[in-house]
Structures are given as structure tokens and as C-alpha cells.
Amino acid sequence: MTRRVLIAGNWKMHKTTAEARAWCRAVLDGLPDPVACEVAVLPAYPLLPVVREALENSPVRWGAQDVSAHEEGAYTGEVAARQLADLGCAYVVVGHSERRAYWKESNALVAAKARKALEHGLVPIVCVGEPLEVREAGEAVAFTLAQLEGSLEGVEAPDPGRLVVAYEPVWAIGTGRTATPEDAQEMARAIRDWLARRYTPEFAAGVRVLYGGSIKPGNFAEILEGPDVDGGLVGGASLDATRFLALATAV
Numbered sequence: 001m002t003r004r005v006l007i008a009g010n011w012k013m014h015k016t017t018a019e020a021r022a023w024c025r026a027v028l029d030g031l032p033d034p035v036a037c038e039v040a041v042l043p044a045y046p047l048l049p050v051v052r053e054a055l056e057n058s059p060v061r062w063g064a065q066d067v068s069a070h071e072e073g074a075y076t077g078e079v080a081a082r083q084l085a086d087l088g089c090a091y092v093v094v095g096h097s098e099r100r101a102y103w104k105e106s107n108a109l110v111a112a113k114a115r116k117a118l119e120h121g122l123v124p125i126v127c128v129g130e131p132l133e134v135r136e137a138g139e140a141v142a143f144t145l146a147q148l149e150g151s152l153e154g155v156e157a158p159d160p161g162r163l164v165v166a167y168e169p170v171w172a173i174g175t176g177r178t179a180t181p182e183d184a185q186e187m188a189r190a191i192r193d194w195l196a197r198r199y200t201p202e203f204a205a206g207v208r209v210l211y212g213g214s215i216k217p218g219n220f221a222e223i224l225e226g227p228d229v230d231g232g233l234v235g236g237a238s239l240d241a242t243r244f245l246a247l248a249t250a251v
């Protein structure tokens with residue numbers, strides 16, 4: 001099964017509405033036609049209407065960085081999957097390591113968010129990855145697969161195109177230190193093998209597995225050489241439209 005490379009830019013807590021508009025304009029102006037990969041941007045919630053307005057009817061899709069596990073109601077500060085769907089979101093990140101670390105999100109909560117996203121037609125980008133001490137202890141694969149198992153508890157995607165897994169080693173996020181292409185491929189392969197056991201080999205063959213952690217134009221092409229690595233979840237290098245475009249053209 002062919003899997004289309006996905007480059008998703010996670011802006012995290014950056015940009016104003018004016019900056020978001022300028023980024024969208026610059027990316028649309030610079031994007032090759034046709035573009036060889038799928039491109040998406042994941043802004044903070046308040047920027048979604050602006051991004052939607054700028055990107056509607058373009059090849060660039062958009063999504064959110066988190067979602068509530070609740071349907072709707074008295075949950076101050078939460079944003080519902082149906083609200084994201086209403087804003088035209090295609091994707092939503094769940095279980096980013098920053099949310100796991102700073103808001104103590106558990107695997108069970110991440111799985112509930114992924115299920116809620118799917119209920120509303122959003123594609124969850126389920127993030128997993130080990131901290132440095134786990135990698136140094138040689139336990140990275142076992143740790144990450146256990147995290148994945150918990151984060152996909154009860155998650156049944158209707159087809160493989162409706163689920164994305166992002167491997168983001170915690171020690172590589174925002175540090176300038178990237179996993180080697182071999183390490184990224186080893187983990188992506190292990191994730192796919194696990195998906196084949198948990199779902200079916202056909203399903204696993206269609207799920208996109210992204211790498212994330214200090215991706216930049218200079219290292220992306222070699223990371224993508226891993227046959228099981230299907231794209232990138234990009235933080236810092238997605239903020240600047242020119243650098244982001246350089247990633248899209250590296251594919």
C-alpha cells in the first residue's frame with residue numbers, strides 16, 4: 001500500500017493572527033504545484049479560523065494540537081472534537097510529550113482523546129516516544145510500544161488513512177539533537193509491526209508513521225529514507241514559512 005508522505009507543522013504556542021496569515025500566504029505562494037507530499041499545519045486554537053480562511057481550497061490542510069476527551073458540556077478551557085471538526089480540521093495531535101509531561105496526561109486519557117477525535121471524523125496523530133534515560137538503558141522500543149498500546153486502547157480506526165502515529169523521542173524535541181535515520185527507521189518499523197499484531201497487517205501497512213524531533217531542512221531527506229518513516233511532525237522548523245517549504249520540497 002502506498003502511503004503519502006505527511007509533513008505536519010506543529011506551531012505549539014506561537015504566532016498571532018497576523019503572523020499566521022503571513023505564514024499561510026508565504027507557504028501557498030511557495031508550494032510547488034503539484035506538491036509531492038501532504039502538508040498540514042497545526043496552529044493554536046485561536047488561530048484556527050484565520051488559518052482556515054487562508055487555506056480553504058488549497059492543498060494545505062490544518063488541525064489542532066490537542067482535543068478534549070469529553071463530548072461537550074461544563075469543561076472550562078477544553079475544546080471539543082466537534083468544534084474542531086466544525087472548523088474544518090483534518091488532524092488533531094494527541095499525547096504530545098509536552099502534554100504528557102506538563103499536564104500529566106496518561107495513556108488512558110490519550111486513548112480517550114483519540115477515540116473522540118475519530119468519532120468526529122478527525123484523524124488523530126498519536127504521539128509516542130521515550131525519554132533519554134530510557135534510550136540510554138536500551139529500552140526505547142519496549143517503552144514506546146507499551147506507550148502506544150496504552151494510547152490506542154479501544155481505538156478502532158475505520159481505515160488506515162484515519163490514524164497517524166508520530167514517534168517523537170523526548171530527548172530530540174526542541175534540542176537540536178535528532179534521532180539517527182537508522183534509529184527512526186528501527187522505531188517506525190517496530191511500531192508498524194506492533195500495529196500489524198494489534199490490528200491487521202493490511203491495516204498496519206497503510207498507517208503513516210511520522211518522525212518528530214529537531215527536523216530541519218538539512219536532515220529531513222535522510223530521515224525520510226527509512227522505508228517505514230512516512231513524514232515528519234515538525235515543531236521549530238515549521239514556524240518559518242521558508243524553512244517549512246524547504247521540508248516540503250525535500251520530499
Ligand SMILES: O=C[C@H](O)COP(=O)(O)O
Binds near residue numbers: 174212213215233
Ligand atoms: O511536535 C513537534 C515536535 O515536538 C518536534 O519539535 P521540534 O521540531 O521543535 O523538535
